Amino acid sequence: MARFNSTERIGVNAVERIVMREMGWIFREQLVVDMGIDAQIELVLNGNPTGRLMAVQIKAGPSHVKEKGDAFEFRGSRTHLDYWSNHSLPVILVLHLPQTDATYWVHVEPSEVRVAGNTWTIQIPKRNRLGPESIGALTSLFDGTSAQQRLRRLAMDEPLMRHIVSGGKVCVELEDWINKSLGRSPIQVYVYDKHGDEALKRQWHVLYTGFTPRTLASALFPWAKAYVDEEFYEENEDEDPDSLPWMRADDEFSSPQRDPEDVYPYTNSSGEVDYYRLRLFLNALGEAYLTVHDFMVEKR
Numbered sequence: 001m002a003r004f005n006s007t008e009r010i011g012v013n014a015v016e017r018i019v020m021r022e023m024g025w026i027f028r029e030q031l032v033v034d035m036g037i038d039a040q041i042e043l044v045l046n047g048n049p050t051g052r053l054m055a056v057q058i059k060a061g062p063s064h065v066k067e068k069g070d071a072f073e074f075r076g077s078r079t080h081l082d083y084w085s086n087h088s089l090p091v092i093l094v095l096h097l098p099q100t101d102a103t104y105w106v107h108v109e110p111s112e113v114r115v116a117g118n119t120w121t122i123q124i125p126k127r128n129r130l131g132p133e134s135i136g137a138l139t140s141l142f143d144g145t146s147a148q149q150r151l152r153r154l155a156m157d158e159p160l161m162r163h164i165v166s167g168g169k170v171c172v173e174l175e176d177w178i179n180k181s182l183g184r185s186p187i188q189v190y191v192y193d194k195h196g197d198e199a200l201k202r203q204w205h206v207l208y209t210g211f212t213p214r215t216l217a218s219a220l221f222p223w224a225k226a227y228v229d230e231e232f233y234e235e236n237e238d239e240d241p242d243s244l245p246w247m248r249a250d251d252e253f254s255s256p257q258r259d260p261e262d263v264y265p266y267t268n269s270s271g272e273v274d275y276y277r278l279r280l281f282l283n284a285l286g287e288a289y290l291t292v293h294d295f296m297v298e299k300r
Contacts, residue, residue: 011060011096012038014103015130022131036080040089043142052142055089057108060096071123072104081120084108090141095124103130105138109145154223154289160201161223161286163191169279171198171229172221174213176265176274183208187220213276214263223286226278228263233277238267 012029019027019041026042026049036057043052057080059065065072072095084091091108106112106124114121128134143149160170169192175185189202208216217226265274282290 007061007098008058010098011058011094014060014096014098014101015039015056015058015094018103018130023135036083037087037091043139050142053089054138054141055084055087055091056094057084057091058094058096060098062097062099065095065124068123070127071125073121073123075119075121078115078118078120081108081113081115085110090145092138092141093122093124094130104128105130105134107141107145109147111146150222154285155293157221157223158290158293160189160191160221160280161282161290164224164280164282164286165290168192168194171232171277171279172217172226174216174276174278176213176276177272178274179272181209183211183216185216212263213265213274213278217278217280221280223283223289224280225283226263226280227261228266229277229279233266236266236277 016027016029016039019025024047025044028040028042030037030039037055038058039056040053041056043050043054059074065074067073074093074095085108092105093108094103094105096103104124104126105128106122108122112122128137140149143152164170171190171192173186173188173190177184184205184207186205187203188200190198191201192198206216206220211219214226217224263276263278265276267275269275
């Protein structure tokens with residue numbers, strides 16, 4: 001039996017090269033045996049280390065996996081899975097194939113794992129190539145698991161939920177480029193005070209596909225139901241029946257009809273962009289989140 005196997009060393013060197021040279025992040029090899037954690041990666045933003053880390057387990061060579069269509073299947077022991085699942089850092093499993101010099105990764109999280117007895121399997125998608133193209137997806141992992149990120153999203157929006165519960169009004173402004181295959185919209189969140197005066201509280205920009213304005217609002221604010229802001233529409237709605245499809249009548253004697261729960265634009269620009277102002281109301285998730293949050297912080 002060979003006393004030295006260079007394959008694993010090649011894998012570590014390859015991952016270090018990709019992380020440091022191609023992604024511009026910090027790679028710290030874990031030289032002390034640590035239950036299958038080979039290294040740590042530190043996020044670097046604009047040349048500045050952030051102190052935000054993830055743990056890495058590296059496997060090199062095809063002997064560690066089975067190729068299955070558009071993924072590689074890795075099988076491991078429950079001991080490692082339990083350790084990784086309870087690790088204080090997010091853990092990624094990295095596969096390096098020396099014969100093709102290709103490197104792939106997957107986030108080890110419960111939703112991706114299939115457990116069978118004392119072993120478990122996880123699929124490493126071939127689309128997850130480690131390199132500059134994966135910077136966006138991996139950057140989000142430094143903030144925690146997908147479940148932790150969803151919880152943090154709710155926590156970030158808690159002031160909006162509280163404002164609604166107290167009788168206040170929260171609206172979101174959206175755009176829909178109706179002749180473009182790729183959706184795009186600035187997102188502007190407005191909060192109204194008790195006098196009805198609005199204030200812009202948050203704004204950003206999104207690109208999307210496959211969403212209507214209502215489903216986009218639901219994806220951005222999963223704790224809310226979205227309806228047109230009737231008060232705003234009464235003051236700002238375009239009265240030209242040719243500018244908004246729902247307003248067009250079949251003949252001059254008919255009147256436009258719509259479902260009260262329809263989401264429709266209040267105006268259109270040059271036949272290209274529909275504009276929406278939607279009011280947010282708490283749904284079951286929002287109500288449940290506030291109940292759980294109040295329980296967690298309750299002083300006994």
